[in-house]
Structures are given as structure tokens and as C-alpha cells.
Amino acid sequence: MIGDPLFDSESIAGRVAAIAAAISHDYSGKRPLMLGLLTAAATFLGDLAKGLSIPCDVDFISVTNYGDGEGIVVEQDATIPVAGRHVILVDDTVDTGLRLQYVVKRLLERAPASLAVCTLLDRPHRRIVDIEIKYRAFEVPDVFVVGYGLDYLGRYRELPALYAHGTWPA
């Protein structure tokens, strides 16, 4: 089902290092709160945080998946208060932007000092609602991607590279 990597581990490491350097520069003198959207962004956030040359805090938030329940809610909230913090929301994939806009709205209600979005993968051609992405590692074509934290029905998260899966889940 999966063949050659779409992005190998070396390419991923290079992009992660570049984004970490950009964040370290942009937030110099600050201590950003890196807030990861569970579960798929955890691997990316872990590597990103390790690449920073500035101190940061790391926390996670999770929201309901489409199809689970009547509407999206925050299932697991951040334990670190967001108010007054420079927050960098780290997502695995942005396509329609619908999930992200919900999370961004909830976070903005808590009055952070600033809020930026960082994503591992971006599918801008699928965007429904416009959301500013400050940091993106890769723009991906119309393929289903697994590995490096991303799953197909719970599998492949452990793979060190990003692969195009042969099929989309039904």
C-alpha cells in the first residue's frame, strides 16, 4: 500500500530545522507555548521543540473527530493557561481549515498575547475557510499521507518518513 517516501526523514529533518530556526528568530526573547493538536501532530511538535534555540513550553489539546458526536468540542484541554502567552498552534495537516478555525477561535477567546499556526502538511487547494498559516513544512498534493505521526486507521504513525498511501479510508 505504501511505496517510496513522499518526503524522506532527511527532508523532514531539514524542514523541521528550518521552521525551528524561524520560530527561534521570530520569538527571540520570548517563551512561546507550543500547543500541539493530538494525536498526529505529536511527532512533529516533539522534533520541532528539540530544534528550538529558545526556551518554550509544550502542551497538547485534542478535539472531537468528525463523525464522533454532534459537534466538535475540546476533548482534552491544555493544562498550561493560554492567556497572555505567545501561542504557536501545531497541527499535522490543514486542508479545509474547518477544524483549525474552531480551535483558533476557542484559543483567541482566552486572550493569548499572540497566536500563530504551524503545520506539517498543507493542502491549500482544499481550503474552505481562510486561515493564516505562519509556518508550514510541506505542501502536499491530493494524496493520503501516512507516517511521522500520521495514521491510516491507526497504523503507520511510527514510520520515520511521510508516505503516500495507496487508498483513502472509506
Added chain:
Amino acid sequence: MAVSRVTFAHASEAELARLFDFYRVDWQYEPRSFPIAWNEHGRPVEFFTPDFYLPEHDIYIELTVAKPARNSRKNRKLRLLRSHHPCVNVKLFTRRDAERVFSRLKRAS
């Protein structure tokens, strides 16, 4: 708007409305028709009615469920809409987009 109160022209539109509801995005179904062609007297003779309007984001969404080869009529209307109403923000959401998004969002995560 509630999905149950609207009669949709196609099941995919209802699915997209449910997606908006799930993500708590306000939507309106076919709230406005835009003239895209006029006769010699200046009267509009052809209109384009996008499927959805998202007021908070000020964007119209046109969902097309036909196969790409059969989209030429809709693409023509979309071109005319953009040409005559350049300030209207409209996005075409294709059948493939819809299938991918619905399946991806339903996957276990």
C-alpha cells in the same frame, strides 16, 4: 441553519452542511442568485446561485458532484460570476474534494 430544515438538491450538499454544523460554522443554503448574463435591454437572463454562504467568513461555496468532464457548464458560470462580481469570494468544492475530506475526517485519529 439546521440541516433538517433544508431540502437539499443533492445528498452531498446535506453532507457538507452536516460538516459545517459539526465544526460550528454558520451557513446559509443558496441565499443569493447572482446575474451573470444580460439581454440587449440590460435585463439579467442568466443567474448563478452558489450552494452555500458562510457569513462569518464571507465566502460562497459551490459544491459540484459531477465528474470533472461534465463540469464545463458550471465552470463557465463560475468564470462569469468571478468576471462580473469580482468582489464575491466563491470557491468551487469538487466531488473529489468532498469525497477526500469526508473520508479523511471520518478516519480514526
